[in-house]
Amino acid sequence: MRRYEQGSFFLEIEPRRCKGCGVCVQSCPQGVLTLNSEGKVEATEIARCVFCGICEQRCPDFAISVHKERILQPSLV
Ligand code: SF4
Ligand code: SF4
Structure with a gap:
């Protein structure tokens, strides 16, 4: 599992599930995703x-998950 973070939001990509179909790459309106030399998707422009x-x-194979929830930090008190 690979995690790509932007602040406290993140994407997770499971390369073992990715079959390299490119559907996500073509669907992303921001040009975030690319296929690497192994035919697996990566979030090369997560910013x-x-x-x-x-x-x-x-994604037909549930290889990408989008997480907008904020990660709760334990109190430093
Ligand atoms: S993450 Fe899913 S939609 Fe994207 S290339 Fe891999 S299998 Fe296809
Ligand atoms: S969540 Fe990010 S990577 Fe996925 S389609 Fe939207 S802009 Fe692209």
């Missing part, structure tokens, strides 16, 4: 991601 969720919705 441009708007966490719209389209990639997660379109």
Whole structure:
């Protein structure tokens, strides 16, 4: 599992599930995703991601998940 963070939001990609179909790459409105030399998707431009969720919705193999919830930090007190 690979995690790509932008602040406290993040994408997770499971390369073992990715079959390299390219549907997510073509669907992303921001040009965030690319296929690497192994035919697996990577979030190479995570700074441009708007966490719209389209990639997660379109992937037929549930290889991408979009997480907009904030990660709660334990109190430092
Ligand atoms: S849509 Fe899913 S299976 Fe297809 S390239 Fe993207 S992550 Fe991989
Ligand atoms: S959440 Fe939206 S902007 Fe971000 S990688 Fe997926 S389709 Fe692209």
